[in-house]
Amino acid sequence: MSTATLSIDLDAIRANWRALNEKTSGETGAVVKANAYGLGAGFVAKALLKEGVQTFFVAVAEEGVVVRKSLGNASTIYIFGGHMQGDTELIREYRLTPLLNSVDQLIRHVETLPHHPFGIQLDTGMNRLGMEPVEWHAVRELALPLNPKLIMSHLACADDPDHDMNVKQLAEFHKMTDDLDIPKSLSATGGILLGSDYHFDLTRPGVGLYGGFPFEQARAVAKVNIPIIQTREVDVGETVGYSNTWRAPTPRRIATVSAGYADGIIRAMGGKTALYAGDVACPIVGRISMDLIGVDVTLLTQPVESLELLNDRQTIDVLAENAGTIGYEILTSLGGRYQRRYLGDMG
Amino acid sequence: MSTATLSIDLDAIRANWRALNEKTSGETGAVVKANAYGLGAGFVAKALLKEGVQTFFVAVAEEGVVVRKSLGNASTIYIFGGHMQGDTELIREYRLTPLLNSVDQLIRHVETLPHHPFGIQLDTGMNRLGMEPVEWHAVRELALPLNPKLIMSHLACADDPDHDMNVKQLAEFHKMTDDLDIPKSLSATGGILLGSDYHFDLTRPGVGLYGGFPFEQARAVAKVNIPIIQTREVDVGETVGYSNTWRAPTPRRIATVSAGYADGIIRAMGGKTALYAGDVACPIVGRISMDLIGVDVTLLTQPVESLELLNDRQTIDVLAENAGTIGYEILTSLGGRYQRRYLGDMG
Missing domain, CATH: 3.20.20.10 (Alanine racemase)
Incomplete structure (x- = not known):
């Protein structure tokens, strides 16, 4: 999958x-x-x-x-x-x-x-x-x-x-x-x-239910986990992604993950956002494309199969700040391609 | 509807x-x-x-x-x-x-x-x-x-x-x-x-099929038409929308239309984008909200029931420029709430 x-x-x-x-x-x-x-x-x-x-x-x-x-x-x-x-x-x-x-x-x-x-x-x-x-x-x-x-x-x-x-x-x-x-x-x-x-x-609470500002004590509701398709080593000076906007400053290990702006991972957040493997932040490198994102996983000491975009640490409000918008737009942009998994009592 | x-x-x-x-x-x-x-x-x-x-x-x-x-x-x-x-x-x-x-x-x-x-x-x-x-x-x-x-x-x-x-x-x-x-x-x-x-x-053409840059001779494919919910007169100095970001410089007529960033009308395009009634550009005023947008329809000489966001004149590439992104992201953001109408031979 x-x-x-x-x-x-x-x-x-x-x-x-x-x-x-x-x-x-x-x-x-x-x-x-x-x-x-x-x-x-x-x-x-x-x-x-x-x-x-x-x-x-x-x-x-x-x-x-x-x-x-x-x-x-x-x-x-x-x-x-x-x-x-x-x-x-x-x-x-x-x-x-x-x-x-x-x-x-x-x-x-x-x-x-x-x-x-x-x-x-x-x-x-x-x-x-x-x-x-x-x-x-x-x-x-x-x-x-x-x-x-x-x-x-x-x-x-x-x-x-x-x-x-x-x-x-x-x-x-x-x-x-x-x-x-x-x-x-x-x-x-x-x-x-x-x-x-x-x-x-x-x-009539709305955004507070879904874990966003201005209800700062809210529990995070949405998590996004993205599978890695492949990982490669890049040499100093090699570029990653569209228009060659990122160039490796040292030899790096780059993962390509299977999601992009078609999944509501707003292009504008690319430069400031990381994906997480547990506690380790792996920065996005190069432009976010429609279905794929390059991620610098050099810091990881062992291979992982997927990385997290949204979690308790990188909330919708953090992503909103990175993308220059509000948490509400992060949520409503998430799109139709995800496997959606509902946790907790379904009612 | x-x-x-x-x-x-x-x-x-x-x-x-x-x-x-x-x-x-x-x-x-x-x-x-x-x-x-x-x-x-x-x-x-x-x-x-x-x-x-x-x-x-x-x-x-x-x-x-x-x-x-x-x-x-x-x-x-x-x-x-x-x-x-x-x-x-x-x-x-x-x-x-x-x-x-x-x-x-x-x-x-x-x-x-x-x-x-x-x-x-x-x-x-x-x-x-x-x-x-x-x-x-x-x-x-x-x-x-x-x-x-x-x-x-x-x-x-x-x-x-x-x-x-x-x-x-x-x-x-x-x-x-x-x-x-x-x-x-x-x-x-x-x-x-x-x-x-x-x-x-x-x-393997993609974006060119859907009417976007870099295929500049492409025919426009997508149109978005948004119903007006209501229209009101605002006096000089009155504000419209969240956080009072727009203030009427003269008495204006404001329409509220039924779509917003939950429909992929990216918040960032608000300040530069108009909705169209035929040839008349009606500027968005105030912040785009999740389901609603304020539009200055003062120039219209007769009432209309809806306004166009995407059309032959305001293409995905124009909206992309307004939002600081690319036409591809305008398309993939459009979201699930629209009534979708397919024109032409269905194959």
């Missing part, structure tokens, strides 16, 4: 959820959008259901279908993208709950699925999804008698506890919702860590 | 293959590794089979299985990764032809599948995959009586016609293979464009 292995520790996801749940004053849901940040929405949702999670969030209706099939009928699945044209049948058949973002969506929902549950998404300053204050003011007398299940908004700067945007959005959310007797939600992982003022009735 | 659509023009892939085939002196194969650069190996291989392609290349045995199932038994499928431990059953059952990279692989192949076809991969200086000259010299008397179907190597710098590495690798390949009466292959897309000295018996 020459494909790399992506191991996903469901027990670690559950432990991260419990840790965030302990910090949360109300109910703690779980965000499983983007295929649970690339880790497999069906498996992750089912493992969290067993932990007691009752409320899940996805980005689009199609993702909700996958989660519903995995969970059965016992839980609530909210769609951040709301009720888009063409979504009606999926929303009805799979009992999905759209978070309506605009007057247009509210009208569409009421006209097509008049008795089907929905929530309301408000914009409190991020200007991304949700009704603006003036829009909400105009339609709230229409919406409220229809009994929305949840009223929510999203923080733009929650990863930075000192950003004044947090306080501004919190105040705006209070202003728009304080007189309403509807369950409320404002915070994802970052907002949970801002403290109970931000928790309201339901929180 | 709120997921984005990825359209893949199989006729364009075929046209690109024909154009490269016309430039090639020998047989022209097709590289469909990494799920045909993310575009769907089964569909692409079948469309090219109908065009007359007889020889396909994948990275690993598991990819070969997908291609074999799509093609039936009439064609040859080579595996660049060779014959890895654990691959034997797949290679046998799906009639895959490994390109053996090392003495270890040669021994493994001969011991496990003594009469099963194979090829030989040589290293001519890239130091990535293949037997070194000294290694090849040591085993050629063992390998040649076993009747290898192909002997190949790969160029490290073929995208740059002036690089002296091309001439050096060509000379090394001649030195290692001139006395052999076995079909030979050295070139992928870049090598085809270097001229017939580099073509030998079989070429």
Whole structure:
């Protein structure tokens, strides 16, 4: 077998959820959008259901279908993208709950699925999804008698506890919702860590479940192990990989491993990243190619069959720093070619 | 429907293959590794089979299985990764032809599948995959009586016609293979464009088929169309998206579209990239998030339902430049959430 292995520790996801749940004053849901940040929405949702999670969030209706099939009928699945044209049948058949973002969506929902549950998404300053204050003011007398299940908004700067945007959005959310007797939600992982003022009735942790910043105590969830195809000795001055960007400064032993940027090992991380054999860091040399990476294994005292990219020491946040991005993008890039192995209780 | 659509023009892939085939002196194969650069190996291989392609290349045995199932038994499928431990059953059952990279692989192949076809991969200086000259010299008397179907190597710098590495690798390949009466292959897309000295018996175009540099006359193959979820007016000084990185310089109209970096719209391209409504470029504003992107649609004179990211004008190479990478990585990053639509003759 020459494909790399992506191991996903469901027990670690559950432990991260419990840790965030302990910090949360109300109910703690779980965000499983983007295929649970690339880790497999069906498996992750089912493992969290067993932990007691009752409320899940996805980005689009199609993702909700996958989660519903995995969970059965016992839980609530909210769609951040709301009720888009063409979504009606999926929303009805799979009992999905759209978070309506605009007057247009509210009208569409009421006209097509008049008795089907929905929530309301408000914009409190991020200007991304949700009704603006003036829009909400105009339609709230229409919406409220229809009994929305949840009223929510999203923080733009929650990863930075000192950003004044947090306080501004919190105040705006209070202003728009304080007189309403509807369950409320404002915070994802970052907002949970801002403290109970931000928790309201339901929180929506995502990246914290999957082991990433800003939840620094999170357990690592994903590991990537890559088989070595072959190993060679290179002399001083020999080059490795595309465009001859790396030249051996001394005689080196180079392994070629079977994964590349098609597996989400972002090209930009190449210059700063190592693969690990136990505790030994083996630097990537030359350019990361689509399916192959050169690695300097000179320091290894005995041959190994594979090397680790992601592990407890080189986390998604370390790789993100190396690639000039965020841990979320490391996870969602991992791609379809891995052998995926789920560890822990499958739920 | 709120997921984005990825359209893949199989006729364009075929046209690109024909154009490269016309430039090639020998047989022209097709590289469909990494799920045909993310575009769907089964569909692409079948469309090219109908065009007359007889020889396909994948990275690993598991990819070969997908291609074999799509093609039936009439064609040859080579595996660049060779014959890895654990691959034997797949290679046998799906009639895959490994390109053996090392003495270890040669021994493994001969011991496990003594009469099963194979090829030989040589290293001519890239130091990535293949037997070194000294290694090849040591085993050629063992390998040649076993009747290898192909002997190949790969160029490290073929995208740059002036690089002296091309001439050096060509000379090394001649030195290692001139006395052999076995079909030979050295070139992928870049090598085809270097001229017939580099073509030998079989070429292996990849990126050129999919519309990317260095084949500048290639027809664009992939288009991405993203639905708008909602549109809002923002006042001077309002911010859009995570971390408030964009601030409206004048009153603007902002659309939020339903795709993000989980769809391979690499975060790093955000600052330089627009989405298109017909001929009108609408710049991305604020950070690309996982499932959503803010777009300045102020210039549009009438509402639209969706915007284009990839098209004939904003090609994979333009996006690659914007993201600081190469067109290949734009393609392989596209991800699993798209509605995929195949255009043209399905084969």
